[in-house]
Amino acid sequence: MSETNKLFPIFLKISQLEVLIVGGGNVALEKAGALLNNCEEAKLTFVAPFFREETLAFVKDFPEVKLINRAFLPSDLEGKQVVICTTDMPELHREIKQLCEAKNLLCNVADTPDLCDFYLGSVVQKGNLKLGISTNGKSPTLAKRIKAYLNDIIPDEIDISLDQMEKVRKQLKGDFQEKIKQLNEITKGVVK
Ligand SMILES: C[C@@]1(CC(=O)O)C2=NC(=C\c3[nH]c(c(CCC(=O)O)c3CC(=O)O)Cc3[nH]c(c(CC(=O)O)c3CCC(=O)O)/C=C3\N/C(=C\2)[C@@H](CCC(=O)O)[C@]3(C)CC(=O)O)/[C@H]1CCC(=O)O
Numbered sequence: 001m002s003e004t005n006k007l008f009p010i011f012l013k014i015s016q017l018e019v020l021i022v023g024g025g026n027v028a029l030e031k032a033g034a035l036l037n038n039c040e041e042a043k044l045t046f047v048a049p050f051f052r053e054e055t056l057a058f059v060k061d062f063p064e065v066k067l068i069n070r071a072f073l074p075s076d077l078e079g080k081q082v083v084i085c086t087t088d089m090p091e092l093h094r095e096i097k098q099l100c101e102a103k104n105l106l107c108n109v110a111d112t113p114d115l116c117d118f119y120l121g122s123v124v125q126k127g128n129l130k131l132g133i134s135t136n137g138k139s140p141t142l143a144k145r146i147k148a149y150l151n152d153i154i155p156d157e158i159d160i161s162l163d164q165m166e167k168v169r170k171q172l173k174g175d176f177q178e179k180i181k182q183l184n185e186i187t188k189g190v191v192k
């Protein structure tokens with residue numbers, strides 16, 4: 001059988017988690033952008049001895065972002081649940097990954113699949129609908145292309161259908177199996 005993608009996608013309530021981003025440069029900006037564009041209340045703490053202007057300009061309007069202006073210390077991991085390493089210091093990333101393992105923290109080392117417990121995905125968003133795309137680390141660029149393609153072909157009106165379905169779902173009576181039958185019937189024509 002051909003190779004399969006064994007990653008399991010979950011949709012994190014990122015505003016309920018404490019996230020540490022180590023580094024404040026281009027890659028930090030890219031990863032923070034990925035999180036904040038999905039949830040502007042994401043609780044991000046950055047630690048870095050130097051922050052790029054672009055990073056500072058981007059994060060300044062987000063209420064839950066904190067900046068610590070010095071080199072990483074192991075104590076920065078206290079109270080954190082997710083850690084994203086974005087510096088230009090591979091040795092530091094290996095050390096942080098080990099510290100995270102000892103504390104059972106989920107760690108992503110940007111652009112370094114071997115050190116990641118999870119990958120960031122490409123995200124398609126149409127109102128309440130969200131699709132996460134993974135290429136199993138094979139090609140983030142192709143993931144970006146697939147995102148653009150899906151963004152074009154999924155109609156904006158899908159969000160109206162979702163709102164209508166929510167109302168119907170709340171009004172339906174009957175036992176669970178009967179509800180599923182009715183919901184399947186109503187949604188038959190939505191995706192053709
Ligand atoms: C989805 C997205 C999320 C995000 O980061 O926001 C993401 N990378 C994005 C873009 C992107 N990254 C890179 C380029 C330059 C072109 C290229 O190299 O292809 C571009 C394209 C661009 O920027 O246009 C460089 C790169 N990335 C990785 C490596 C190392 C390697 O593969 O070995 C290298 C080489 C570094 C070097 O040269 O040394 C690895 C990872 N990048 C991942 C995620 C994870 C796998 C996701 C998947 O399964 O597809 C994984 C495994 C880990 C992680 O970082 O979480 C985001 C899409 C943005 C969008 O949707 O618009």
Ligand SMILES: NC(=O)c1ccc[n+]([C@@H]2O[C@H](COP(=O)([O-])OP(=O)(O)OC[C@H]3O[C@@H](n4cnc5c(N)ncnc54)[C@H](O)[C@@H]3O)[C@@H](O)[C@H]2O)c1
Pocket residue numbers: 022023024025026027028047048049050051052070071072086087088089092111
């Ligand atoms: N820029 C890109 O798009 C890109 C693409 C692929 C790979 N990379 C690689 O990713 C790495 C980061 O790139 P970048 O462009 O974001 O670099 P950058 O210079 O913009 O940022 C590096 C950040 O790491 C911080 N840092 C350094 N030592 C630290 C420490 N001890 N504790 C905390 N923070 C520390 C710096 O203060 C800075 O904020 C580099 O190794 C680069 O080669 C970058």
